[in-house]
Amino acid sequence: MNPQRIVVVGAGHVGLYAALRLSKKLNARRAEVIVIDPQPHMTYQPFLPEAAAGNISPRHSVVPLRRELKRCHIVSGEVTKIEHARRTVTVQPIEGPIKEIAYDHIIVAPGSVSRVLPIPGLRDRGIGFKTIGEAIYLRNHILDRLDVAAATPDPEVRRASLAFVFVGGGYAGVEALAEMEDVVRDGLKYYPELKQEEVRFVLVEASNRILPEVGPEMGAYAARQLQKRGIDIRLETRMESCVDGEVHLSDGEVFHAETIVWTAGVKPSPMLDQTDLPRGPRGHLTCLPTLQIADGDKVLDGAWAAGDCAQVPDLTNPGAWCSPSAQHAVRQATVLADNIRQVVYGGTPKNYRHKYAGSVASLGLYKGVAKIYGVKLRGFPAWLMHRTYHMSRIPSFNRKARVLVDWTLAFVLRREVISLGQLHQPRQEFTHVTPQVTEDRTPEPVGAATR
Structure with a gap:
């Protein structure tokens, strides 16, 4: 009997955990697991704010795929098409020609990307916060702004350099803002030219509250704690433009800022546009509680999905969908892997059912909010629970x-407040001192003597 081939598209929370469990639960003679992802690692996104703040090394917030998935075959490349009618996936490797991979089962879990709006200037000025590269860049950029502000004689440049705008009041935006405010506050100890009163952090949120995941009471507490630190919170406000760093808010205020961080939600990966799989009104793959992809009541045999890109019914809350959180993704991955194993051995898949336990959020070092099984925590206990x-x-x-x-x-030890901005252009200094040389390609005269 030839082993069945299980292809995992994406190595995020769902892809990594599902592949790991499948490789342990299925004998190699029954199935082979292939994991496809452009990156050689899985990023544990809840640790991005801590990596940006320097609390942990950026390398330690990612999990190397080849080390963790020893019994899986790793393909470093980008999926460009999924044709489930033919049961093939098309892959563009990092280098080399495009190739097709046939499969018996496919787990479609490419995750999500930042949900951006057509705001003038955002493409040129905005900084995302979805990848480890963006987290490292944000840290270096903010610390570099302190150097600029301390050195410039221009008061306008100084004000713009010390203005930091975060758009989006969800987990990513609030945690990133809180951690980076801590970084700047610590960093000012080494800048006698700068004063804390000159620093301006602005949180822009289109709804009427922040951190909706922890409930209105704890969200209001988080807002009060941030305001006590001098953070300007603008609720029911939108950023309408940021051309050349000139920020225009919907409440009428206009100011310059050299740092604009966009964390206003996510949407399913655009890779799903290149598939023949059924999708919901917001672009998610439509799934049954068994995590099988379905077109209405028709199950697509061998097609599975979970996580941010999937629309999975929440059986603990009829009529609702599972939230796009790491908590659901990790648990869905376990059920998904077990269901595929059941099908491979001729069994019946089971429904995914998990009552959301609650949420925890960090508000910087030693500060946080949490709501776990209805129990509300704040301050140090919530921060400890978060970690x-x-x-x-x-x-x-x-x-x-x-x-x-x-x-x-x-x-x-004290926090490191060093900018390593050269990481983003490592060859600039070398190319600056290296002379340009034009290769002489003058053809040799015809009939020239040879020695």
């Missing part, structure tokens, strides 16, 4: 140990 939960969720003992060491060192 404990995410420590338990990041895959592999290797990463757990490294993050714990990082946290321990950060507790006993």
Whole structure:
């Protein structure tokens, strides 16, 4: 019997956990698992704010695929098309020609991308916060702005350099803003030219509250704590333009800012546009509670999905869908892998059912909010719960140990406030000192003597 081929598209929370469980639960003679992702690692996104703040090393917030998925075949490339009618997936490797991979089962979990709006200037000035590269860039950029502000004699440049705008009041926006405000506050100790009163952090949110995941009471508490730190929170406000760093808000205020961070929601990966799989009104793959992709009541045999790109019914809350959170993604991955195993061995898949336990959010070092099974925590206990939960969720003992060491060192040593901006253009200095040489390609005269 030839082994069935299971292709996993995307190595995020769903892809990594599902592939890992499948490789452990299925004998190699029954199935082979192929994981396709452009990146050689899985990014544990809840740790991006801590990586940006320097609390942990950026390398420790990612999980190397080849180390963790030893029994899987890793393909480093980008999926450009899925034709489930033919059961083939088309892959563009990092280098080399396009190739097709046939499959018996496919897990479609490419995740999500930033949901951006057609705002003038956003493409040129905005900084996203979805990848480890963006987190590293944001840290270096903000610290570089402190150097600019301390050195410039121009008051307008100084004000713009010390203005930091974060658009989006969800998890990513609030946690990134809170951590980076801590970084700037610590960094000012080494800049006698700058004063805390000159620094301006602005949080722009289109709805009437922040952190809706922790409920209105804890969201209001988080807003009050941020305001006590001098953070300007603009609710029911939109950014309408940021051309050349000139920020226009819908409430009429106009000011210059050299740092504009966009965290206003996510949408399913655009890769899904290149598939023949059924999708919902917002672009998500439509799934049954078994995590099988379905077109209405018709199940697509061998097609599975979960996570941010999937629309999965929430059986604990009839009529609702599972939220696009890491909590659901990790648990869906486990059920999905077990269901594929059941089908491979001739069994019946089971429904995914998980009552949302609650949410935790960090508001910077030693500060946080949480709502777990109806219990509300704030301050240090919530921050400790935040770290404990995410420590338990990041895959592999290797990463757990490294993050714990990082946290321990950060507790006993002062925070590093050094910008390594040269990382983003590492060859600039070398090319500056290297002379241009024009290769002489003058053809040799016909009939020239040879020696």
